[in-house]
Amino acid sequence: MAGGGGLTRRRVIGNAVVVAGSNAAGFDALAAMVPDRVQPRSMPFGPDRVTLLPSPWLDAMEANRRYLLSLDADRLLSGFRTQAGLAPRAPVYGGWESDTIAGHTLGHYLSALGYVRVQARCDRAGERIAYIVAELAACQRARGNGFAGAFTRRTPQGKIEPGIYVFDEIRRGDIRAKRFSLNGAWAPLYNWHKLLAGLLDVDRLCATPGARDVALGLAGYIDSVFATLDDARTQQVLSCEYGGLNESMAELYARTGDMRWRALARRISDRATMAPLCAGRDELDGLHANTMIAKTVGAARVYETTGDRQAAVAARTLWSSVTDRRSYACGGTGDFEYFTTAGPHGPGDMGAHINARTCETCATYNMLKLTRHIHGWSPDAAQFDYYERAHLNHIMAQHDPQTGMFTYMLPMGTGAARDFSMPADDFWCCVGTGMESHARHGESIWWQRGRDEITLNLFIPSELQWHERGARIVLDTRYPLDGQVTLSIREVTGTDPFTLALRVPRWAGQPRLLLNGRPVAAVVERDGYVRIRRVWRAGDTLGMALVFTLRKEPAPGGGVLAPSAFFYGPLLLAADLGPARGEWPWRLPQPALIADDACALPVRMNDGNGIAFRVAALSAGQGAWPGELVLRPFAQMQARLAAPYLPCIPVAAWTPALRQQLLAATRDADDAQVVDAVDPARPHAMRGAMMCNRLGRAGWITATDMRVHLHVGAQPVALRVLYYDDDVNRLFTVRVNGHVIATENLDGRNPGVFAWHRYDIPPDIVARRRQVEVSFVGAGARGVGQVFGVQTIHA
Known part of the structure; x- marks a missing residue:
């Protein structure tokens, strides 16, 4: 496991040909509804059989339950009624629910309510589910063709239109697919997978009347669209993120035995990214992590219901790759949501990817789902060694039990604050998976x-x-206290x-x-x-x-400054750098441990019922630099700045030159000269009077015509833009106040690398101005590349 030791029990990916079925308890519940279902070896007891007792997990579930019930179902349903031609009963929520991905939250919300209804015996959750399902059924009746959706689409001219127009065009053969956009809509198939999954969850968990009928109606509409496509056009459509839509179709087949859903489940698989996995090859470098994990969870369910062994190979290959070579110490994966470069037999330089935008929570949510499938096929404790690591150190860490809010990313960078959602104004994808994760703490214990x-x-x-x-x-x-x-x-x-x-x-x-x-x-x-x-x-x-000891796990990459993570039993520890304040990058010295045996330095502190270790300041040739450090459980540091990775330097290597190198590691000459900046992942946290249209997926902005407004100072300024250098065939112009200052051609020159590009701004463009408008305008067929950050800096 990258950044956290490898999982060495190779039985994990053995040649078993059996598989876990549904979440229902007892093998009698898996009476074969289809002839090719593969029998499981191990199954989890359902949440109706498990009661959580007082613990941090119960606290998290209760905080989540309160948040779920505080939300207004009519606001989440607003777009569905509008798209069905019905008057909305309440205004739509903000954030992503006001964008073209509107409606994706409702599916997660249904799943979370279903688990809360059963796990917490919450009647209010059951009433909320019944109301939502009835409203969705009303929307389908109004449409008359099974369509149910709240998503919209944006035309090239910027006009917002109903989402059904996307599929009217696709039926005619007009397909304009990008990685996260299909004919101007933000990943509509991904959106539908969330809704179908929610409907199927409440059907299974709560037997909610009408839930399966609504799911079947929507699946029928989707099938009617795919029926108009030949293979080439199907692959074109599937080049846009589709979540685990194959999982939903496989689940419908398992519940109904209808071969229609079996055929569609197997058809929904994009060969460009899945064919290597099906052949047992890891070609994941630079791919979007959650996109790949979600569709592989779908492949796992296809295997379980159809016996397709290539789908099982794909699931095992990805699971092994992520857990062995692509995971940070917390169990999360992805740098700026993308898989980092890994070697054929081990991780790449994970140490170069420790920053404030690591570990998208959705990816870990889906990795836990995939782990449950893998465990059912060939049970081994190593699978739950990974599951526990990610569940305890990522999922629990991304949730604030005081407010019930969630993070999008879980930053591994030194001094990076966790950015928590707001109750009614974000609704990122990781808010949706967060709702589910903290309703499901009882599902994998027994x-x-x-x-x-x-x-x-x-x-x-x-x-x-x-x-x-x-x-x-x-x-x-x-x-995990003992x-x-x-x-x-x-x-x-x-x-x-x-x-x-x-x-x-x-x-x-x-x-x-x-x-x-x-x-x-x-x-x-x-x-x-x-x-x-x-x-x-x-x-x-x-x-x-179980005996708890302190241990360290080095992040791969080598070199004397390669950092290590520290664990006490199952808990990832991190250096406590004080109350959360400001934003990354961390500008103070990078803390480090100077010792030949770094694990001998921390001394257990008396910290009430908690866990804490003190490392004394550097003296007698060893200790913490630049001063005393306290290590605490990373999962509990929601309101603190943390350093989950620390360089561990042998005493003999601690030289003045190395000390200067360590000081420089947290300094960026250009960052020190930033005048103003926009981080698209945090549109609600932008500074000053900046404005940014909230286009694109959190973490980046992509649009045919995107504009941001940035402050400039009295001194000459230049522009810096952060791109993902795996982007290819992206030709576009960079403009300031309408003037073209550069033509950019991203050609994939540095696969897997994020790179800042600097552009000079002619002084007359910014003369006597307090702000400038920066815009990116497509000049080629594929439009503007993905923009991860925009800054004005002193020239």
């Missing part, structure tokens, strides 16, 4: 393998109801034996087991579990003690 083995994969305080055995089992633990885990059999019927299997994390070494208070042998089997099989009786207890 698993069943065969008919008589219970597997404990996550150490989250909870209670399991195993109805088939009349058993009630309680998990009591303070984990390694003591206790299972108590509160109820059980019958005298047949069954097995309790407990995951032993790879970092934990040999655990200690106590059965009813007495030590028993703890044999960690090849798949990473300890198992106790016996006739269990009410009152029995099984305790496991």
